[in-house]
Amino acid sequence: xxxxxxxxxxxxxxxxxxxxxxxxxxxxxxxxxxxxxxxxxxxxxxxxxxxxxxxxxxxxxxxxxxxxxxxxxxxxxxxxxxxxxxxxxxxxxxxxxxxxxxxxxxxxxxxxxxxxxxxxxxxxxxxxxxxxxxxxxxxxxxxxxxxxxxxxxxxxxxxxxxxxxxxxxxxxxxx
Amino acid sequence: xxxxxxxxxxxxxxxxxxxxxxxxxxxxxxxxxxxxxxxxxxxxxxxxxxxxxxxxxxxxxxxxxxxxxxxxxxxxxxxxxxxxxxxxxxxxxxxxxxxxxxxxxxxxxxxxxxxxxxxxxxxxxxxxxxxxxxxxxxxxxxxxxxxxxxxxxxxxxxxxxxxx
Numbered sequence: 001x002x003x004x005x006x007x008x009x010x011x012x013x014x015x016x017x018x019x020x021x022x023x024x025x026x027x028x029x030x031x032x033x034x035x036x037x038x039x040x041x042x043x044x045x046x047x048x049x050x051x052x053x054x055x056x057x058x059x060x061x062x063x064x065x066x067x068x069x070x071x072x073x074x075x076x077x078x079x080x081x082x083x084x085x086x087x088x089x090x091x092x093x094x095x096x097x098x099x100x101x102x103x104x105x106x107x108x109x110x111x112x113x114x115x116x117x118x119x120x121x122x123x124x125x126x127x128x129x130x131x132x133x134x135x136x137x138x139x140x141x142x143x144x145x146x147x148x149x150x151x152x153x154x155x156x157x158x159x160x161x162x163x164x165x166x167x168x169x170x171x172x173x174x175x
Numbered sequence: 176x177x178x179x180x181x182x183x184x185x186x187x188x189x190x191x192x193x194x195x196x197x198x199x200x201x202x203x204x205x206x207x208x209x210x211x212x213x214x215x216x217x218x219x220x221x222x223x224x225x226x227x228x229x230x231x232x233x234x235x236x237x238x239x240x241x242x243x244x245x246x247x248x249x250x251x252x253x254x255x256x257x258x259x260x261x262x263x264x265x266x267x268x269x270x271x272x273x274x275x276x277x278x279x280x281x282x283x284x285x286x287x288x289x290x291x292x293x294x295x296x297x298x299x300x301x302x303x304x305x306x307x308x309x310x311x312x313x314x315x316x317x318x319x320x321x322x323x324x325x326x327x328x329x330x331x332x333x334x335x336x337x338x339x
Contacts, residue, residue, distance in 0.1 A: 028337075030335075038230060
C-alpha cells in the first residue's frame with residue numbers, strides 16, 4: 001500500500017471468503033471468524049510543514065513531514081523533486097534567473113542541514129527512496145503513533161539574481 | 176366402574192372361578208399419561224468465516240441458520256457468545272468490534288459485539304411449533320472499527336445457542 005502526502009488514502013479490501021459449511025443440528029452453532037489488517041502508513045498533514053522558504057539571509061530551513069503506521073518497522077519514504085532545484089518563475093527567467101541548487105535531508109536523525117549531510121535536489125528528480133540512501137530516514141517504534149521526522153533544506157550558494165524561485169517535493173510512503 | 180365392582184363381587188362369592196371375572200368385564204379404562212418437554216434446535220452452516228482485509232470495512236455471510244421449536248406461545252431464548260469479546264489480534268490483546276445481524280424477529284440485540292458485550296441474549300418472538308425460522312447470519316466490521324488498529328490477523332469464535 002503506497003500513500004502520497006496530502007492525497008487521499010488508498011487501501012485494499014479483499015473480497016470476503018464464503019463460509020465453510022459444516023451443517024450441524026442441535027442446540028449450538030460455532031463459527032470461527034477471522035479478519036486481517038494489512039500494514040499501512042499515512043502522512044499526517046495536520047502535523048506537517050506545507051511550505052519552507054529559503055533565502056540568502058536564511059540558507060537553512062527546517063520543517064517536519066509527519067506520518068504514522070499501524071505496525072512497528074521501517075516504512076519506505078520516497079521524495080521526488082519536481083524541478084531538481086529552485087527553478088525561477090518564467091518572468092524571473094526572462095530577466096536571466098537560473099535554477100539554484102539546494103540540498104535535502106529528511107529523517108528521524110536529520111537535524112540542521114548546513115550543507116554537510118544533504119543530497120542535492122537534482123538527485124531526487126526521479127524519486128529517491130529511503131531504502132536506497134545510507135541515511136536510514138525513517139522508522140516507527142509504536143504502531144499508530146505519529147512520527148515527525150525533520151525535513152531540512154539548505155541553499156548551497158547565494159542567489160545572485162532577484163526573482164521568484166520554487167520547487168515542489170512530493171513524499172510517498174509505503175506500505 | 177360398574178364392571179370392576181361386579182368383578183370383585185364375583186371374586187368374593189365364587190372363589191372357584193378366580194380368573195373368570197376379569198375376562199367377563201364389560202369395560203375397562205387405561206389412562207395413558209406422558210410429557211413432551213419443550214425443545215428447540217438450531218441448525219445451519221457453521222465453520223470458518225474469513226472476512227479478509229478489513230481496513231475499509233468487511234462483511235461476510237456465515238450462512239443460513241434456522242431455528243425450530245415445539246413451543247406454542249413463547250419464542251426460544253438465543254444466546255450469542257463471543258470468545259474474545261471482539262476480533263482479537265494474534266499474539267496481542269487489541270480488539271476490533273464487529274456487528275452481527277440475524278434478522279429473525281427479536282434478534283435486534285445482536286447488533287454489535289464489543290469488548291463489553293461478549294455475551295448477549297435475546298428472546299425471539301413466538302412462532303408456530305414445528306416450523307423453521309431462518310435467516311442468514313451476517314458479520315460486519317466497519318472501517319471506523321478497524322481504524323487505528325495494528326496490522327495483523329484478528330480472530331474470534333462465535334457460539335450461537337438456543338434454549339430450551
